[in-house]
Amino acid sequence: MRPAQVRLDGWGWRHAGRGAWATSGVSLRIEPGQRVLLLGASGSGKSTLLHALAGVLGSSDEGEEAGSLTVDGDRPRPGTCGLVMQDPDAQTILERVGDDVAFGLENLAVPRDEIWTRVRQALAEVGLELPLDHSTERLSGGQRQRLALAGALAMRPGLLLLDEPTANLDPLGVEEIRDAVGRLVSDRSTTLVVVEHRIATWLPIVDRVVVLAAGGGVVADGPPDQVFSVHGHELAALGAWVPGIGHGLVPRVTPMSRGAVLSAHDLTIGYEADRPVRTVAALDIPEGISTTLTGANGSGKTTLALTLAGLLPSLSGHVEASPAIAPAGGRFIMLSRRVGGSHGESAMRRYESPTYHDEPVTPTSREPIRTDPGQWRSRELLTRLGTVFQDPEHQFVAASVADEIAIGLRALKRPTPEITTRVAELLEQLHLTRLAKANPFTLSGGEKRRLSVGTVLATSPAVMFLDEPTFGQDRRTWVDLVRLVTAQLDAGTTVVSVTHDRDYLDLLGEHHVHLEAAS
């Protein structure tokens, strides 16, 4: 491996069909063996630049190029640089670990005997010593990212490009990747360019920081200490997690809870009756405070949250909502359903309500109270149990941002003027007013996240579930989210979050539940 030299002279790129340049006027020279952290506001073209260096930006059909960009004096060709991207799922190519690493070598027409030696070596370098026929489906996010890194390394690139490689990982996965990269670049045999919001993670490794301006060009360039002392606050405002500049938030004073708003007893959860994910003997969600759920990959955190939120029916046992939020009314019918295998038969009650009860009823109501959220009607959930999904795109149903927020309110048949006011208010609060007419799928990651939270806030549920709300978010969106959640808590909402984020836990771990790995 010989480290590569990178030169950009007034370089820019405009994607075909777009009016604005993704990035422009970038002049930069990276010497062989340097390790560069590339920063910039969202939309400053960091990913575009990395893709250009990897040679995967495409031909002139796919965009317009300005200036020049060379790696070791040549236009970059695909397969000469190693590229690791953000999404662990989307860059695992083949079904077997060994094949996935070998893929690039096959494409470079490396002879067969040499391929397997290099595959084993690359897997050892990233610390992923698994059988070569191990299924890639069974890897954790951190393992998948190390697999992608091994796939890039096996090709012995002179330039390693990392595009937010740890944004979707839990803290353990982040360390795994950082340490693996650290070992690889320690002898300066590879030039490194890494894009990432979480600066502290990469600080021990990089020796130069380059900041791209949103409008094009380079704003700052130099050793990390120097760049952060001059531009630290500016970068923090752009969304980077600058070392020494925290989020500036303090934990609120936790009020006394009035009791459990939801409780689970002898619960078995899962998507299919014959494949239970785990059991939960007893769990209370205290009203009016923030509950955080943590646990290793595969411990069933998300499944538990979806079950408590009334979205997944429990396989056995039950979830019980407090009378304060449970809807009342309706006939109820005893049904029995086979729940399969070892769970035996269990009687399940299903209710059919002739009228829709919008507001929570008081325990003094004469009508029977229906306490199992899994049996509530979809509309009954809106004001009671709201859920923000891990992937915001899963919950988008409308053609515009404003409609997306209005949909829950329309399902509740609220009067139009009230809907208009509430939507405008939320758009303002979420900094989405100028995007009111945009299609939700076209928003940036942070905007999508804020909108997905907004869709739930719109109907003011008594309990709000958030699945990994801060995953992959930059500092600005992070602070916005934590403020929103805290404001909801102060207004009396109960919040349940599935999270890996230590800072989030420090601020909002008022009632902390750690799930041990499911047996």
Next chain:
Amino acid sequence: MSVVNQAPHTALDRVNPVTRIAAAVIVSLPLLVTLDWVSGATMVGIVLVTALALGFGAGFIARRVWPVLALAPLGGLNMALYGKPGGAVHVDWFLVHVTDNSLRLAVAVMLRVLALGIPAILLFTGIDPTDLADGLAQVWRLPARFVLGALAGFRLVSRFVDDWRSLALARRARGLGDTGAVRRWATMAFAMLVIAIRRGSKLATAMEARGFGTAARTWARESTVSRADLVLIASCVVAVAVALVAAASAGTFWAVWS
């Protein structure tokens, strides 16, 4: 991946997956163009005996082929009631003519469904997609771009199943789960399409970054055909010949064009 089902280890593991496909074609072609009970019965007999000898357990065969067993009588019943009439008439009511000829056809069709279905199911059982891709590209020389693109894309299918499930739960969470099933399905299909295209294009970028599709490539694992493959193909040819000769000598041979 769950798509690769747990198949027992059999002597078929020693042949290349593409040979299995070729074998299935050889076995089924003569059966598709003939229609008599002797050749069908002979074939079913040969296939079952061979399958047991190769190491497929009787229980496994029964579990795998039951859909064909259920389908065969249905086809047979249709033939018995509506098949081309001829010979003695047993029942004659409206469009239904049960005759000697139609009963003969019914038996032949039932055996034919079994003779086509059982070997196809057993031959395709437990083919590993990766091994199949190796064979398609190296033995049959199909374009690598196409074969590997399909193989990598196939991996995304199980992710799409998870996505679809989340999309459905999210509709319930958004208050849209009670009514309007068609509209709900449309929003899910749209989201699925966007997610699929995004993920597909990310995967394509990852593949391109590793030099995919640039020039001639090598293969980390050689996919070969050996004597075992030759034996399988030869056995299939012999089995087909035996079935046809048996039909001819029993005087029941009946080609579909006659």
